[in-house]
Amino acid sequence: MRIVGINSSPRKQRSRTLKLVEAVLEGGKTRGADTELIEVCSLNIQYCIGCQVCCAEGRCVHEDDFAALLDAMVHADGVVFGSPVYMYGVSAQLKAVIDRMEEPVYRQVLAGKYGCSVVTAGSAGYEGVLRYLNCMLNQLGALTVGGLAVRLDENIEALEGARSEAFTLGQTLAEAIRTNRRYPDQDRTIEKNRDRIRRFITANKESWPHIYELWVEKGWM
Numbered sequence: 524m525r526i527v528g529i530n531s532s533p534r535k536q537r538s539r540t541l542k543l544v545e546a547v548l549e550g551g552k553t554r555g556a557d558t559e560l561i562e563v564c565s566l567n568i569q570y571c572i573g574c575q576v577c578c579a580e581g582r583c584v585h586e587d588d589f590a591a592l593l594d595a596m597v598h599a600d601g602v603v604f605g606s607p608v609y610m611y612g613v614s615a616q617l618k619a620v621i622d623r624m625e626e627p628v629y630r631q632v633l634a635g636k637y638g639c640s641v642v643t644a645g646s647a648g649y650e651g652v653l654r655y656l657n658c659m660l661n662q663l664g665a666l667t668v669g670g671l672a673v674r675l676d677e678n679i680e681a682l683e684g685a686r687s688e689a690f691t692l693g694q695t696l697a698e699a700i701r702t703n704r705r706y707p708d709q710d711r712t713i714e715k716n717r718d719r720i721r722r723f724i725t726a727n728k729e730s731w732p733h734i735y736e737l738w739v740e741k742g743w744m
């Protein structure tokens with residue numbers, strides 16, 4: 524079992540989000556997971572330019588670190604998104620990664636996998652960012668086991684409490700993977716997303732053949 528944690532704070536070792544992503548991975552380890560931490564800010568990730576070459580040809584026009592990052596996610600059983608709240612939103616670094624995922628969403632690259640998200644903030648906007656990140660995991664096809672969105676201010680004790688919750692979240696993630704836990708509400712959400720994507724892919728089947736063929740192969744069409 525493999526869990527990948529993705530931290531998107533640029534503050535390196537000073538990052539409070541990093542501490543929570545690490546705690547999730549530690550929790551996962553105690554339940555048998557191999558873990559990998561990826562620091563988005565140490566990667567070269569270009570902005571999506573909306574050309575949709577990815578949908579047409581299955582390759583991105585940018586030659587940067589995105590393909591390797593996606594590969595790490597696809598080869599994991601669990602994915603953890605971590606972001607600080609920046610101006611009531613996700614960090615720009617993680618948003619740049621997510622914007623590159625149009626074609627991976629159509630391919631439902633995280634179908635059958637699990638995920639969770641951790642978010643830290645000074646004082647506001649954290650719940651919306653957590654909802655957004657877990658929504659994106661669902662969009663990619665993964666079931667989410669929960670998440671943690673914390674208001675830390677300058678409060679060291681709050682960070683300690685959050686670390687212990689993050690540790691438990693990691694254990695829950697690993698257990699969900701091990702037992703193939705079901706989340707019926709999310710199964711319905713993912714099925715609804717697929718209905719929408721199915722229509723889109725069918726309408727574009729001549730121009731996006733690799734995606735259409737994958738859907739036929741998976742029995743989703």
Ligand SMILES: Cc1cc2nc3c(=O)[nH]c(=O)nc-3n(C[C@H](O)[C@H](O)[C@H](O)COP(=O)(O)O)c2cc1C
Nearest residue numbers: 532538539540607608609610611643644645646647
């Ligand atoms: C550019 C910027 C924007 C921020 N915007 C918000 C915000 O909208 N709401 C909030 O509560 N905290 C905000 N913060 C505070 C961070 O979310 C908070 O300190 C977070 O824990 C930083 O995470 P890190 O230590 O992992 O980098 C902002 C910080 C920065 C640098």
